[in-house]
Amino acid sequence: MDYNKIIELVKQAGQLVFDKELKENVKTKCPSDFVTAVDLGISNFLKEELHRLAPEIAFMSEEEDGVPTGARWILDPIDGTTNLVYDYNMSSVSLAYFDGTRVTFGVIYNPFCGDLFVAKAGGGAYLNGVRLGKAPDRELQDCIVEFGAGVTWKQYADESFALAKDVFENCLDLRRICSSALAVAYIAAGKLNGYFERVLKPWDYAAATLMLAECGCICSDWDGNPIQYEHPTTFVCGTPKVYQYLYKAIQKHRQF
Numbered sequence: 342m343d344y345n346k347i348i349e350l351v352k353q354a355g356q357l358v359f360d361k362e363l364k365e366n367v368k369t370k371c372p373s374d375f376v377t378a379v380d381l382g383i384s385n386f387l388k389e390e391l392h393r394l395a396p397e398i399a400f401m402s403e404e405e406d407g408v409p410t411g412a413r414w415i416l417d418p419i420d421g422t423t424n425l426v427y428d429y430n431m432s433s434v435s436l437a438y439f440d441g442t443r444v445t446f447g448v449i450y451n452p453f454c455g456d457l458f459v460a461k462a463g464g465g466a467y468l469n470g471v472r473l474g475k476a477p478d479r480e481l482q483d484c485i486v487e488f489g490a491g492v493t494w495k496q497y498a499d500e501s502f503a504l505a506k507d508v509f510e511n512c513l514d515l516r517r518i519c520s521s522a523l524a525v526a527y528i529a530a531g532k533l534n535g536y537f538e539r540v541l542k543p544w545d546y547a548a549a550t551l552m553l554a555e556c557g558c559i560c561s562d563w564d565g566n567p568i569q570y571e572h573p574t575t576f577v578c579g580t581p582k583v584y585q586y587l588y589k590a591i592q593k594h595r596q597f
Contacts, residue, residue, distance in 0.1 A: 344425050354383045355434045355452035374493045375422045383418035398552050411441045417544035421520030423531040426436045435522035436546035449526045449550025458526045476531045477555040478580040487516045487524040489538030497539040504594040525549035529556040535579030543570045559584040
């Protein structure tokens with residue numbers, strides 16, 4: 342597989358965020374859940390181009406219905422659509438290749454600042470062409486933790502924010518940049534140290550989980566099970582020390 346070609350396709354698709362007409366074409370799937378013509382344009386472009394490169398590989402995307410079996414691309418065309426709508430400029434294109442058993446390749450691209458994360462199973466993770474080493478395993482009081490609350494899952498707000506308060510009282514600081522793919526990739530790069538969210542979908546984390554693995558980090562669902570790539574799940578990850586703290590804090594605060 343020509344991974345360099347795939348990376349270039351992701352970068353090319355990402356330029357659609359600068360199309361003002363597409364960005365302003367906004368619809369809502371449900372209250373607080375936006376989809377723009379940028380999302381649809383990126384999804385359609387990559388689906389067509391990836392099929393041209395490898396027609397035998399299925400395609401799974403936030404903008405597609407159903408979950409294919411076996412080998413598949415897993416795409417979030419814009420992770421952080423609300424950020425895009427509000428010109429927050431913390432959005433990313435996230436593409437992973439799942440071989441039917443595990444993710445073996447991933448790309449996360451923020452076209453606004455040009456940050457490009459790439460990972461290959463057993464081949465390391467890279468940020469802008471520079472190989473990332475093992476993520477620093479700092480003590481919790483020296484760590485910055487990102488969390489997601491999910492604007493479409495507000496029924497979990499009490500649980501999520503009670504957990505966030507616990508973490509905030511014990512870590513250096515909390516963040517909410519609201520692009521899960523970028524946040525998890527930042528952990529691999531040592532810019533953040535942990536992340537948790539009550540509900541995430543495979544396209545939110547597929548590429549980023551490979552980057553975690555290549556940089557010595559840990560992820561699981563809230564029960565400690567390995568992450569799967571078929572349906573929404575609870576999600577927690579971090580460097581080893583932070584992961585252990587977050588996992589224990591989750592067991593203390595989770596409502597079910």
